[in-house]
Amino acid sequence: MDDGTGSRTHPLRPDAPRRATPRTRPRGDQARARLLAAALQSFVDNGFHGTGTRDIAEAAGMSPAAVYVHYSSKEELLFALSLAGHQEALDLVAGADEPHRRPAQRLWSVVNAFCEWHAANHVNARLVQYELGSLTPEHAEMIAGVRRQISGTFRVILAEGAQAGVFRVHDLNLMVVALMSLSIDIARWYRSGGEWTPATIGRHHADIALSMVGADPETA
Amino acid sequence: MDDGTGSRTHPLRPDAPRRATPRTRPRGDQARARLLAAALQSFVDNGFHGTGTRDIAEAAGMSPAAVYVHYSSKEELLFALSLAGHQEALDLVAGADEPHRRPAQRLWSVVNAFCEWHAANHVNARLVQYELGSLTPEHAEMIAGVRRQISGTFRVILAEGAQAGVFRVHDLNLMVVALMSLSIDIARWYRSGGEWTPATIGRHHADIALSMVGADPETA
DNA sequence: CCTACCGATCGGTAGG
DNA sequence: CCTACCGATCGGTAGG
Numbered sequence: 001m002d003d004g005t006g007s008r009t010h011p012l013r014p015d016a017p018r019r020a021t022p023r024t025r026p027r028g029d030q031a032r033a034r035l036l037a038a039a040l041q042s043f044v045d046n047g048f049h050g051t052g053t054r055d056i057a058e059a060a061g062m063s064p065a066a067v068y069v070h071y072s073s074k075e076e077l078l079f080a081l082s083l084a085g086h087q088e089a090l091d092l093v094a095g096a097d098e099p100h101r102r103p104a105q106r107l108w109s110v111v112n113a114f115c116e117w118h119a120a121n122h123v124n125a126r127l128v129q130y131e132l133g134s135l136t137p138e139h140a141e142m143i144a145g146v147r148r149q150i151s152g153t154f155r156v157i158l159a160e161g162a163q164a165g166v167f168r169v170h171d172l173n174l175m176v177v178a179l180m181s182l183s184i185d186i187a188r189w190y191r192s193g194g195e196w197t198p199a200t201i202g203r204h205h206a207d208i209a210l211s212m213v214g215a216d217p218e219t220a
Numbered sequence: 221m222d223d224g225t226g227s228r229t230h231p232l233r234p235d236a237p238r239r240a241t242p243r244t245r246p247r248g249d250q251a252r253a254r255l256l257a258a259a260l261q262s263f264v265d266n267g268f269h270g271t272g273t274r275d276i277a278e279a280a281g282m283s284p285a286a287v288y289v290h291y292s293s294k295e296e297l298l299f300a301l302s303l304a305g306h307q308e309a310l311d312l313v314a315g316a317d318e319p320h321r322r323p324a325q326r327l328w329s330v331v332n333a334f335c336e337w338h339a340a341n342h343v344n345a346r347l348v349q350y351e352l353g354s355l356t357p358e359h360a361e362m363i364a365g366v367r368r369q370i371s372g373t374f375r376v377i378l379a380e381g382a383q384a385g386v387f388r389v390h391d392l393n394l395m396v397v398a399l400m401s402l403s404i405d406i407a408r409w410y411r412s413g414g415e416w417t418p419a420t421i422g423r424h425h426a427d428i429a430l431s432m433v434g435a436d437p438e439t440a
Numbered sequence: 441c442c443t444a445c446c447g448a449t450c451g452g453t454a455g456g
Numbered sequence: 457c458c459t460a461c462c463g464a465t466c467g468g469t470a471g472g
Contacts, residue, residue, distance in 0.1 A: 031441090047353070049270035053467060066441050068468065129408070130350060133267070174416065174424050177409055178402060185401035185408075188349070196394065204394050212431050251457090273451060286457050288452065 032070050034060040039077040044126045048134035079139045085128040086146040092117050093153050103161030104215040111209040116202035118186035125187035168214035252290045254280040259297040264346045268354035299359040305348040306366040312337050323381030324435040331429040336422035338406040345407035388434035
């Protein structure tokens, strides 16, 4: 098909078979990726309002105006990052859940995955958890939908374990937020290169999650 | 000796009328209080960088320049709020701890107080937990000292319970952050007027904290 | 994707 | 504690 460089202006014939169709990786995608990476780092380091579009452009190696070739506003950049991060977290949680297994195993697996993600991807996670206030109301509502799907996964597992009598849950919704706090707050305190690896934290906190609902780890 | 106001320069002289000395609550204090309240709300709603000094001044009923009569910079306002909030949280935690009681009772009491504070004072708490990045390095280091005192309170209780064999703690420092996550993350999700009161959350999460360390609530 | 530029607003200060 | 103002920088656009 195409070699991916896509820089030729004059292919060999006027009917130009190659140039007539989009490349698998158009050049614009690379620029967008650079912009997203630059924006993510700067939003996390300095906050959305503390980041100038010129900071982003410079870190992506473009002129200030080039940002607007790819994104119509600074908020669109934030939204793209926030949505991608939320979707990644949701996919991970949904993929970690194994509905055919017992509640304790499901809970352990989901908390383990969610915690590990927040540690390993703590830069993304920090944007995901702490920059929602700068989204437009429309975009915030779309993100809220993804967030409801994530908390719904926790809620279903807790409800099933409580009904089966293997979880002790006095207040279902309060237990959901408590379990999610354990994971989400990792984004706030985690620093890479420290005392623990993401995998260590995931296992430790998943064990703790079982304790929180009074599940016996031995019979899980 | 002294009434503590420390404002009188000539207490007994008849020609020392009241108005010659500052009032017990000098007028400047009131202006500072209005500035702090305005800055707190705006910093939490829009972030430090998203807040203009003119926003603060207007909400406090002053001209833009009047802010600098009381605080030398926008960051000084943030620091004053952050330090006061941290000190309040530390005082509360230290006051809730009762060293003569058993570890489980101490842990319950401290987690209960810390959680309740984060819910009841969630506006202050949000600034305390999420606006540290905008402090100067010097101010950040001062705040870090207060934070270490708070986490130290948790650590001491956990270590004592573990040594006494009434707490199951595999990784002391990781358990400290897990317990604090439970409390601190309340600042992120709590909304007043919702499903739970601060007292309800405090009791619920304090119970959960005991579960996390494997403490038997009955024999606490 | 660039240069050049728009009006608006920023944190902070002079001078009273 | 005010009016008036400083230079710098902001998000975004015109025109190519």
